[in-house]
Amino acid sequence: MDDNAAVPGADIDWALQEVIGRVATAADKVGATDPAYTVSVVDVRNARLQIYRKSVTTDAFDLSKYRVLAPAGVSIEFEAAALSATEIKHLSDLIWALSPEFKAAGVKLQSWGPDYANGMHVLYTSNTPELPRHLVESLEIYGLGTVTFQVGAVQSLANRQADTSPFAGGARIHGT
Incomplete structure (x- = not known):
């Protein structure tokens, strides 16, 4: 039996993690000039x-600007995203702006965020059987299916009470 098997992250090469982390930071800077950029994800195990x-x-952006960032032994792979970072930010702002209208229609938006490969995902609760179609359509500005909705509530894993003496620092916080 591997003695490190029970230790989370024991199989991670932390020096390599640091190297790829620096490449990710540089890729984010390149991404700021790339209209199609969404996000970079570090995969140290691979x-x-x-x-x-x-x-x-192939598009107008020169992908070699990303490729030159990787040192020997680190690969850069491109993955398809449904939305760019700019579009994700725009949709997030729009969802926030429309949240009072959703609420007035009986729909409480719980949370939302990107699923990079599929678009924006919205978690909500509702006392009505259907989402207001005009509000859903107003969010489909980047195409059908780029915003998905799912009924559900955010579960609190910790609260302020999990940070009381003598457990300062959240020592009483336990994951699911």
Whole structure:
């Protein structure tokens, strides 16, 4: 039996993690000039940086600007994203702006965020059987299916009470 098997992260090469982390930071800077850029994801176990872009095919942006960032032994792979970082930010702002209208229609938006490969995901509760179609359509500005809705509530895993003496620092916080 591997003595490290029970220790989370014991199989991670932390020096490599630091190297790929620096490459990810540099990729984010390049991404600021790339209209199709979404996010970079560090995968240290496979010695790679995954770069999500709305376009993984040839476009006007020079992908070699990303490739030159990787040192020997680290690969950069491009993954398809449904939305760019700019579009995700725009949709998030729009969802926030529309939340009072959803609430007035009996729909409480619980949380939302990107699922890089599929678009924006919205978690909600409702006392009505259907979502207001006009509000859903107003969020489909980047295409059908780029915003998905799922009934559900955010579960609190910790609260302020989990940070009381003598457990300062959240020592009483336990995961699911």
